[in-house]
Amino acid sequence: MPHRPIESQRANGDAGRFVTPDEELTRPATTGRVASAPKRVAIMQPYFFPYIGYFQLIKAVDQFVVYDNIQYTKKGWINRNRFLKGGRDETFSIPLKKDSDYLNVVERRVSADFNKRKFLNHLSEAYRKAPHFDPVFALVEQVVMLAELNLFAFIRNSIDQTCAYLEIATPILVSSMLPIDHALRGSDKVIAICNALDADTYINSIGGRSLYDKDEFKRNGLTLKFLQSKPIEYRQFGAAFVPYLSIIDVMMFNEKSTVRDLIELSCDLL
Template identity: 55%
Template sequence: MVGLRMYPECNVHCSPVAAAPGSTQGNPMKVAIMQPYLLPYIGYFQLINAVDLFVVYDNIKYTKSGWFNRNRFLLNGSDAYFTVPLQKDSDSLDVVQRQIAPTFDQSKFVNQLSEAYRKAPHYEQGLSLLKASLLSGESNLFKFIKHSIQSVATRLGIPTPIVESSSIDIDHGLKSQDKVLAICRALGATEYVNAIGGIDLYSADAFRECGLELRFIKSRPIEYVQFKQAFVPWLSIVDVVMFNEIDRVRSMLDRYEMISGKTAAEA
């Protein structure tokens, strides 16, 4: 492993910059980093589509309150949760160390989700997506989730490479903003894009000291007909695909605005 070095005016020790998959060193490059979520809402895919390289955390602690193995779908006109059961294990394990319960049946899971949308206008399209995303045969939680994310991104025509955080040569003991900065510098990023929910977690000043621009992606309102009931927003991407032609779903990937990160004076 190559040694760590300090970048000018940057207080984060990073490995020497490496070319990211599909990139050309010296060119501007946008990077995003997220936890692995199971069939997340469309904003997650807007973020993947908005950057040149997407990093998904595999060496991050699993939390029951997160979205690792659950999400929301439409059931009888209201939102409900679907969950992938996990094998009992230590709460201190990273998501990549967690296993799906041996009793979990992927085919039955697909049937459970698809049955709720049996009368949706694009049911066959949605069913095809579910099968491609969920019938992977994977028993490792992270691999199962990453496969589903990659499958959906492919169906939506998103070309952004997706890499695992553990594959990047940094000090993985770093936390929060320092870890994000180290990953960005190791990949040669020029801009870091985060979901809008993290706008108060990061300092634009710290990113600029490391030669990076900090931006946040904010989804614009997206609404469509869900049968003949009141619209329930921000459900799993499954809901969007069940009710909209795939070309319309692709057009939704651009319905967002970019917001600059806050400086110390603005915080």
Template identity: 50%
Template structure:
């Protein structure tokens, strides 16, 4: 059984869904500390041919809280209208705007203040849209020692899930040792997303954006091809 383990990200880039589609079980951490500099509650979209950050606003709270304990700000209902309006204005002339915007509206209008539950819902909606049938599992529903770190934690989750093959994004190439995993009878591979260039209006391509951008400019068939084929395993 193939497994991947990731933090929950807000409207993540296309490579996130490539990884998700490639495994049988996709685990999302809920009992890890929230980090401001990551992509948990922010991402980037195309604004006037430039990358601009969009953010889920959070209530002020301790920096030591886990993701599952963070709450969206009280002004989120007003903020989401502004955010949807920004996406509308930036992408209204994109070829796949209508169906993409309808999906985003259904995600943004989900009545949930808990950050983790909100992102979990959005990931499930996007999985359904992309016809990804992978099992989405929350880490706290798995019995393992959460105090473990790095590869020891990953291997503990693999054992608890009876996984035989762990796949990680290419960024973990220097973090994890294939021999350590092999010693635990777990095959280790890394996914390198090619993230092919696609037309963004008539401007020079801006890479590294949210999946929202890819959805706005690619047909369902083109998206399916990017998710299923536009990567390599190392």
């Protein structure tokens, strides 16, 4: 059996926390659906401190599902992201234990040799003069120093803690805990998850526009919408703006209230 991470609990109430397996499985349900569930749902892979559009999607829905039982992709962004270094973007990665390329994310492990303090020092050098360095670096340090080697649990915690910092209260569910046929793929799996949660609207990032068909969702009683981020620009260190970086960059250079406004107001549903 793959390692099943223990669900994290928040000290800061229920805002944006992950629903535990016991909570999910003890919810009253009829015909495979979670009773009285919210209506707007989004589903995404886990990403380590993802870009702002990820949090726009979380904020736009009533329930957010994060995949844990999907295959890890070496060339993807699950354990990688970009931050600002010397006026340019620089990629950082969470090193992984060598293992089969066919394992799911929840079955992968963070390398025991991951030099967390070196990583944090590198980030500190890049952002120590940013206006909101102290609170944001404290957040990142708390996440990075988590004593957890399960990749999904480690990455999920970055999403969880960022939601807490930004006061995003959307409940976040783990895909493997939902009562669906997990052998399903593509739109069939998305529709099954929406049905299990009694959703009437599925919201996907704009990048999935070529993957999903509105008529197919309509035939299954669902409205399909796409979230498109508006161009976002803010002052970094005075040089030309570098876009599409980790949410770390947005938080380093903006008041928390400004970040919340960018999340809520700088996107459209199509």
